[in-house]
Amino acid sequence: MKTIKKLLSNDAVFVAIVSSVLSLLVGAVIILLLGKNPLTAYVNLLQGSGLLPKGKYGGGQSMLTDFVSFVDAWTPMIFAALSFAVAMKAGLFNIGISGQMLAAGFISTVFIGYSGLNAFAAKPLVILTGIVVGALAGSVIGWLKYRFNINEVVSSIMINYIFVFVVSFFINTRYLDHVSRRSREVSAASRLTLHQFEIGGYRYDIPLGFGLALLAAVAVGFLFNRTVLGYEIKAVGLNRVSAEYSGINSKRTIFVAMALSGALAGLSGVTYYLGRYASIGPRVLPQTGFNSIAVSILGNNAPFGILFSSFFIEIIGKGSAYMSSRSGLDTEIASIITALILLSSACSAYYLSLRESFRSRRKADG
């Protein structure tokens, strides 16, 4: 009980819990208005993510296979949210994660996914390519920011669209699979997910990138709490002028922060396009890149918080398909609830001031 109380007194935890509970309540009201049972809908979300047993399973499937697929979907989200958090610490709003994911995924697909290398060469190369391409794509935004004073939100959105259309052009002219209307599938050897891997009669989608995602979370935590670079990034994010005054090269810091953020986005891209999926759809940005913004903010831009918030948001994302098939609710309901959670987590200052005034009133009363 004492630990719970202590946890709740942490501002970030308090805000995350208040906004999640509020939004789930609002979501429940919406579902009620549609004449469905919100409790079953929410249970369906958990079942779809392999956290609760379903009524019946098809051949080769079990609760564990569902959960492993859930982790498969969760992995890119962790990377993407970490990517946003790193940029945010430097005071940069990286809304270009989707584009960086796409660029990294596309380059890896073309050069390694279609290359016919064996698994031992291909998988590390995919990861490496993802990191390099993502870092390049990210640092361009950082460069435009410090060199030309271009607002990073605008430049990253423009670059998002440029990537989408360039990739779509190449897919449509060279790499199109005429049946699926997506790019041709990458070789199994290069995929970061062992697709339908059979163990004891069950078929799993085992995400090899998940360990790397956990590692990345630890590394980002270490970067910000234990290293000079992390300290400099935070200083620039809090006040660029005063950081500059105290001898920090803010231009270099912005560049490095965006490159790091881009590298994480690139990892997200390869675990998404060469892991969870094996192909790229033309003219679509991965929604993961945008949702990761909210995930990161819900997790207070802290690696540990992000692990929790991404887990939570991904349940809604992954479970929505099962929910929609079971209770006939549209999958958009899940997106609406996600948006509500994000919207209410943006009100953190308000919740904290409410709690503050509540506390001081209680103190005044006795």
Add this chain to the structure above:
Amino acid sequence: MDKIIIDGMSFTLPLFIMAIGGICCERSGITNLAVEGLSGMGAFAGALAAYIAVKQLGLGYAQAHVAALLFSMVGGMLLAMVHALMCIRFKANQVVSGVVINLLSQALTIFLVKTINSTVFGRPSDQIDLEVSTRFTVPGISSIPVIGAFFRNVYPFEVFIILVSVVVWYLLYRTGFGLHLRASGDNPHALDAAGVNVSVVRFKACVLSGALCGIGGICFAYSISAQFSSDYYVGYGYLAIAALIFGNWNFMPTLAACLIFGFSRSLGYQAVQWAQLPSAWSDLIMILPYAMTLLLLVFFSKTNHAPRALGVIYDKSER
């Protein structure tokens, strides 16, 4: 040549009115990244109104157009109120609020389209079809070579947009309210000291912005695809934001930016047709407006002066 001008203008003007919406909001000190979402909500509300007017009430196309424009403003205003509440009452991070409003608008409108189509109209579909907008040609002037093309095959809403933008310009630069609005973006403390409620001014500015974005939304829905569906969200709202930043939060330079976007796009499409390239090349053409924006920003961002209090939550105690 004529086609470039006609298509260019029908892309430029909706973009321009959305950019003006952004200007209204940002000049009052509230960052507005929600242009995309606001215009989408406007497009949805307008399309729904037009559909009901034609299919259910049997009204003519002229009335349907008026209804579409009116309700697009209402739709944009309603969602803008959410943004205003978030930014003013709940002191939310304005950038986050804007981005999330975009996510919310996209999810909400698509959900509403599906739900309303299946429950009210009894036809499962994820889009609202619009009648193809009639166009008109001004007799006389339109026969002048080159310039005449500006008066040929004009959408009625283009005229409406020009009228509205003149009115908004007057409101912003020639009235007391406009002065308050601009002051609240540059020095809200001074405005407060003069006895004006900053929150109210900002709220009004934000709602006005929603209405203007809504108009832009329904016009895009009419001119580009003659329907509303998830395809609507292709990022023109962000393009409008780029235009207004490029235009230094002023009307005429912003219009210039919109013209560049509009004409580079229509020119590109024409070029693909002239060269008889396969349709996949249109993907490359779509890059033009975005690449142009980046390029222009490279040259013009240095001299940019955003409203001084932009993005800063107004706190009375700091006066």
